[in-house]
Amino acid sequence: MNATAETSVTATTAPPEDRIPFVEEIKNLLYASKGNPISTCIQCGTCSATCPVASGGFMDNSPRRIIAMIRSGFKEQVLKSNTFWYCASCYQCTVRCPRGIDIAELMYGLKRFTVWRTEHQEGLIGPTFSETFVKMIMRTGRSYEPVLATTYLFTYGLPEMILEAQTATSLMLKGRLPLLPARIKRLENFKRMIRHIIPIGDKE
Numbered sequence: 098m099n100a101t102a103e104t105s106v107t108a109t110t111a112p113p114e115d116r117i118p119f120v121e122e123i124k125n126l127l128y129a130s131k132g133n134p135i136s137t138c139i140q141c142g143t144c145s146a147t148c149p150v151a152s153g154g155f156m157d158n159s160p161r162r163i164i165a166m167i168r169s170g171f172k173e174q175v176l177k178s179n180t181f182w183y184c185a186s187c188y189q190c191t192v193r194c195p196r197g198i199d200i201a202e203l204m205y206g207l208k209r210f211t212v213w214r215t216e217h218q219e220g221l222i223g224p225t226f227s228e229t230f231v232k233m234i235m236r237t238g239r240s241y242e243p244v245l246a247t248t249y250l251f252t253y254g255l256p257e258m259i260l261e262a263q264t265a266t267s268l269m270l271k272g273r274l275p276l277l278p279a280r281i282k283r284l285e286n287f288k289r290m291i292r293h294i295i296p297i298g299d300k301e
């Protein structure tokens with residue numbers, strides 16, 4: 098599929114009814130961003146044209162199209178899109194948008210939103226990786242690579258897995274990778290702080 102097909106968003110499937118309009122939910126997600134609201138988008142397509150991932154054909158909807166879908170209330174289709182999970186956070190779209198919209202932050206916001214609501218496309222590594230990361234951080238306050246690696250390692254072929262295991266073993270032998278995850282001091286304070294920043298629900 099040419100993932101960046103710039104076809105217009107048509108109402109072939111009626112957007113679902115919701116108490117809060119989807120575009121308002123997204124606006125709330127971006128409240129801390131210093132960029133302009135997505136309502137100021139003029140659909141010029143600069144973001145899509147400058148995006149290395151969209152032009153590489155990896156995204157099922159281009160950044161421009163995602164914004165059009167949000168504004169049209171296509172919540173389900175947006176949440177099931179792979180666009181924000183493939184975003185490389187390079188910020189090219191954000192710095193080049195003529196309306197000053199922080200599109201990269203929008204991509205982060207959509208990741209948080211779909212993990213929180215557990216409404217994401219099946220088979221993507223990104224949501225599992227993010228959930229595992231948040232749970233690990235809430236348990237120990239630190240990232241621990243061997244646990245994170247389990248979220249994507251099995252998608253590799255056997256030769257790559259063996260290579261990864263050899264690298265991990267060498268790192269452990271050299272003391273660069275701990276055998277067990279470390280735990281920070283005052284973990285409860287840290288957890289309280291995280292809960293203030295992101296709506297993680299019962300992910301612990």
Ligand code: SF4
Pocket residue numbers: 137138139140141142143144145160161164193194195196197198200
């Ligand atoms: S570059 Fe900015 S104004 Fe143009 S389509 Fe993208 S978000 Fe909209």
Ligand code: SF4
Pocket residue numbers: 144147148149150151160183184185186187188189190191200201204
């Ligand atoms: S930040 Fe994401 S959406 Fe924007 S240009 Fe880079 S990869 Fe594309």
